[in-house]
Amino acid sequence: MRTVKVSDLMTPRVVSIRDDASLTNVDWEMTLAEVRHVPVVDEQDKVVGIVSDRDVLRSLNRHDRGRVPVSTIMTLLPVMVRPHTAARDALEMMLARKINAIPVVDEGGALVGIVTATDFLELAYRALAGMPVDVERARA
Numbered sequence: 001m002r003t004v005k006v007s008d009l010m011t012p013r014v015v016s017i018r019d020d021a022s023l024t025n026v027d028w029e030m031t032l033a034e035v036r037h038v039p040v041v042d043e044q045d046k047v048v049g050i051v052s053d054r055d056v057l058r059s060l061n062r063h064d065r066g067r068v069p070v071s072t073i074m075t076l077l078p079v080m081v082r083p084h085t086a087a088r089d090a091l092e093m094m095l096a097r098k099i100n101a102i103p104v105v106d107e108g109g110a111l112v113g114i115v116t117a118t119d120f121l122e123l124a125y126r127a128l129a130g131m132p133v134d135v136e137r138a139r140a
Contacts, residue, residue: 004133006090007083009123010104010113016041019048019071026070027056037101039111040074046109049074050101080105083112091120 015033017026019040030038030053040049055073080103081090090102094117104113127133 004087004123005083006081006085006087006102006104006115007113009087009119010083010115011119012113014039014103014111014114016045016111017051017070018042019069019074021070023056023059023068023070023073026051030056037114037116039078039103039114040070041111044108045111047078047080047103047105047111049076050078050103051075052100078103080109081115082106087115087120087123090115094120 015029015035016039017029019042021029026038030036036053038051039047040051042048049071051070051074055075059068059073079093079097079099081093083104083106085104094100094102100117102115103111104115106112123133
């Protein structure tokens with residue numbers, strides 16, 4: 001069996017946001033896309049941070065969320081991987097750091113995808129169900 005790579009699991013069409021977007025905006029984007037993690041990118045689409053739904057929930061007590069930039073709650077310089085990274089290595093990083101999502105970037109640091117704990121759960125399901133784990137899964 002070949003090595004499963006991050007590119008085999010990642011979601012390539014990623015909702016991302018700029019660091020000057022408001023907390024209200026990121027909350028809305030996450031709700032619409034039904035995602036729990038949003039990479040924060042600069043003008044060149046390079047990843048500068050990541051925001052989770054937990055980060056947004058912790059900010060609920062802020063009175064003027066419409067004016068508070070996402071840069072105040074994002075995790076700066078998150079763990080990142082490349083598409084050719086072995087999925088096992090990405091999973092080890094997630095387990096060691098207790099994180100649930102890793103932005104996937106190209107050689108220049110531009111966002112090309114995201115791999116999440118849900119992606120690994122789907123892989124485990126396929127393996128446990130006797131389905132091939134080395135083929136790209138169908139996407140909705």
